[in-house]
Amino acid sequence: MSDLRNPASTKMIHLLEKLAPNEGYTQSALDNVRLMRSDRPLGRTPVLYEPSIVIVCQGRKLGFLGDAVYTYDAQHYLVLSVPLPFSTETQASPEEPLLAVSIRLDLLELSDLITQIGASGHQADASPIGITSTRLEGDLAVATLRLLDALTKPLDAQILGPSIVREICYRVLTGEQGAAMRAALAHHGRFGRVARALNRIHTDYAKPLNVTRLAEEAGMSVPAFHANFRTVTQTSPIQYIKSTRLHQARLMMIRDGVTAAAAAGRVGYESASQFSREFKRLFGRTPVDEVRDMRESFSLSPAVRFGA
Template identity: 85%
Template sequence: MSKARSPASVRMVRLIEKLAPNEGYTQSALDSVRLMRSDRPLGRTPVLYEPSIVIVCQGRKLGFLGNDVYVYDAQHYLVLSVPLPFSTETQASAEAPMLAVSIHLDLIELSELITQISAAGHLPDEPPNLMVSTELDENLAGATVRLLEALTVPMDARILGPALVREICYRVLTGAQGGAMRAALAHHGRFGRVAKALKRIHADYASPLNVTRLAEEAGMSVPAFHANFRAVTQTSPIQYIKSTRLHHARLMMIRDGVTAAAAAGRVGYESTSQFSREFKRLFGRTPVEEARDMRESFSLSPAVGFGA
């Protein structure tokens, strides 16, 4: 039997319904915050998430990475400390849409927050974890409600919003799995060296990327880099680079309306036919079919306007 929804959860649903009237993604008044909505179930779908906190207020999403399954719903939130391709399943309906808020993590600001938390002491160190699903507690739920309320008032969003985002990050970093996330975001040891390579890939995915060069930049031999890369991401460097390019191409076709040939060129493919083959292998459909069928789910609507 599912748990009864808390007053905070009910309030979050009402606010997101107001902030995100359209399916897909909706930008909020803050650059780092987007709302997510799906009015229908979606089967297992490849996605690429940036480092982020995703708080689902209604409906349910399942994340699949390797042999692990991550549940994020009204009782659990998801956090990723690195950009990561994986796949998701969405449970939703027109009567009860999946509604969520996604907060992009600014790694520079987070490093300052982690330093302050560490200086306060008494929080144990844990092995780093790049992706966690954690139970939503009252403190985090309350901060999320206050952020969503602020987003409905332009002045509140500008003045209070950044501090509320910071509070949510603080609650996550000091929560049940905060130690694992702090260790991951601090980018120490082999995890940190792989994270540096991931950052480089996402900054330069449209340029030629050489795995040997990435290994050298990470301070590892090529075999060690492959082993550590797979341990962190559950995939090989070549497959990660390919997946990153294809995900960005899909968004270009869906959100910018570019052709498959144009998207292929923008993400670094010299051969459109090779792009189409690899695209269909990852997404199960041709670029044209995928862009057409996923346009609503991955569209990005502008922020909803509210009076001052």
């Protein structure tokens, strides 16, 4: 997939242009698959990704977490085993918009697949990782093309779509970084304890969250929990909780049209002024300015309807 002008790549781009006609995110016929589009370049932007596979067919994104930089473009895909706030830079233009597909990972759905891969002799003896960019190999690219094609046909999407998604997950889990991703998604060891804490934060971000209690649930002392948490996320538990709440509030304001005060309350802030201060500290501008400027980039459009 190194040449964007080859027939397979051209078809992927054509299909994505139909599936994602609007900037931002577009839902597909499958709940766990969304399409991404940007018609303009974007500088460093804070984002929060769920555990997912992101395959870019046109354009380029750079992800920044700590000192590491992750490239995902037509030659590389991004995969996350845990939910992570980081920042991205988007390279796109009206003539060549960024076009990508994002597949949300569900550990319950993947557990059987991981078990089968392990039973076949593929041992997850690598160190677990939370995020990586990996070369897009031929089999994975072909499966992605088939998924995009199926999504334009309602019956194909319903019947074939889930099995193609499963194949894509299989290709990722047996690919170049597959062992490390399987180790991470299996939630074993200290990485797994932190991963479970991250999932708890994302489920209960609007509720009071106590770091001491999270450490106890992870079976670690508070200092050990802080150290292992930072290894996985490049930030502290308190900052991660705060970032998660602010990202969720931004999406509520953009996608649901709620006010900053209402969003603050929904994500667990008791003080609207504190929310506004911390929001500006993370995103670099007020909630009103952020929503106005990022509405297109983070909007969520309904799935495009295609004929039977």
